[in-house]
Amino acid sequence: MTAYEQLGGEEVLRKLTQRFYEIMDTVEDFKELRAMHPGNIQGSEEKLFMFLSGWLGGPNLFMEKYGHPRLRARHMPFKIDKEARNQWVMCIVQAFDDVKIGEPLRTELLHSLLKLADHMRNVQEAT
Template sequence: MENTTTTYDQIGGEATVGKLCDRFYALMDAVPQFAELRAMHPQDLQGSRDKLFMFLSGWFGGPDLFVEKFGHPRLRGRHMPFAIGILERDQWVACMVLAMEEVGIDPAIRAKLLENFFNTADFMRNKEG
C-alpha cells in the first residue's frame, strides 16, 4: 500500500484539485445563495478558477504553481480590493463545502480542510458584518 503524506496525494492529486475548482466555480455561478460571492468575480471565471487551482495545488502539498507564477500568495493583500464580510466568507466556505462533497473528497479530509478553509476565509474579512 502506498503511503501518501500530503493532502494533494490523499485526495487524488491534480485531477481532483482540478475537479474541485471546476465544481466550486460552477456552483458559485449557478446557485442563487452565492449571488454576493459571484458578484465579486469577473464575468469570465476561468482566470479565477486557474488561480485557485494553482494556489490549492501548493496549499494541499502538491506543485507550488501559484508561487512559481505569481510569487508569494499574499492572500489578504490580494483580497483587499474586495469588500469581504461574514456573508461573503460564509458563502465562499459553503460553496467550497458543496464542491468538496460533490467531487467525493473523503469526509475526514473534508472536515480538516473545512477548518483550514474557514480560518483562511475568516482572515480575508476586511469589513464589518
C-alpha cells in the same frame, strides 16, 4: 503523504475547483460572491487551482507564476464580510460533497479553509 496526494492530486483538485466555480456561478444564493469575480471566471478558477495545489502540499504553481499569494492584500479591493465568507465556505463545502472528498481529509481541510476564509474578512461588523 500530503493533503494534495490524499485528495487525489491534480485530477481531483481540478474537479474540485471546477465544481466550486460552477456552484458559485449558477446558485442564486452566491450572487454576492459571484459579483466579486470577472464575467469570465476561468482565470479565477485557474488561480484557485494553482493556489490550492501548493497550499495542499503539491506543486507550488501559484508561487512559481505569481510569487507569494498575499491573499489578504489581493482581496482587499473586495468587501469581504461574514456573508461573503459564508458564501465562499458554502460553495467549497458543496464542492467537497459533490466531488466526494472523504473523511478524515474532508474535515481537516474544511477546518483549515474555515480559518483561511475568516482571515480574509476585511469588513468590521457590529457584534
